[in-house]
Amino acid sequence: MDFSWVIKCLKLASNTLLGVFILAGIILFIPTKFAEILDVNQIRETSRPWISLAFLSSGALLTGNLIFNGFNWFRSWSNARKHWVLIKKYLADLTSEEKIVLRKFIFEKTKTNRLSFNDGVVQCLEHNDIIYTIAEAGVYGNVVYNIRPQVWRYLNKNKQLLNINEKNSPP
Numbered sequence: 001m002d003f004s005w006v007i008k009c010l011k012l013a014s015n016t017l018l019g020v021f022i023l024a025g026i027i028l029f030i031p032t033k034f035a036e037i038l039d040v041n042q043i044r045e046t047s048r049p050w051i052s053l054a055f056l057s058s059g060a061l062l063t064g065n066l067i068f069n070g071f072n073w074f075r076s077w078s079n080a081r082k083h084w085v086l087i088k089k090y091l092a093d094l095t096s097e098e099k100i101v102l103r104k105f106i107f108e109k110t111k112t113n114r115l116s117f118n119d120g121v122v123q124c125l126e127h128n129d130i131i132y133t134i135a136e137a138g139v140y141g142n143v144v145y146n147i148r149p150q151v152w153r154y155l156n157k158n159k160q161l162l163n164i165n166e167k168n169s170p171p
Helices: 004-010 014-029 032-038 041-046 048-092 096-107 120-127 149-157
Strands: 112-116 131-139 142-147
Touching: 014 041, 014 048, 032 041, 041 048, 048 149, 096 112, 096 120, 096 149, 120 131, 142 149
Parallel strands: none
Antiparallel strands: 112 142, 131 142
């Protein structure tokens, strides 16, 4: 017996499985009066085992798909949250040079600045996902950088992080 059709069923898209699940559920569970009106009563009685199999298997595959996608979403959300915690820790311990670069964004109320790509401080901020490049072609060694939206909001709410004091000043 050839079971290659099972593999083909496992590859069906979720929306197709949902359609099979709903249609099989309607055929199986509608009252007899409505089944007679829709003219599916005879099909339901003669093919009940196959319709039940389609209903249960599509339901199981949809449930597995839901669990798998839910797990992937949670893992993505958890990684983003961990990354944001690391960014906040980094912002709490900025050097005075990094604060000067970021002050240009916050106190000039702009999300875009032209900065030198040769500057180690700018490269460090980019490496730590505080700012990012939006235009590769620079003029006289300068490149256009944007500040990340969540960093922008966080620093606007916590401007005291950009105050320069003895702790963060260079030696």
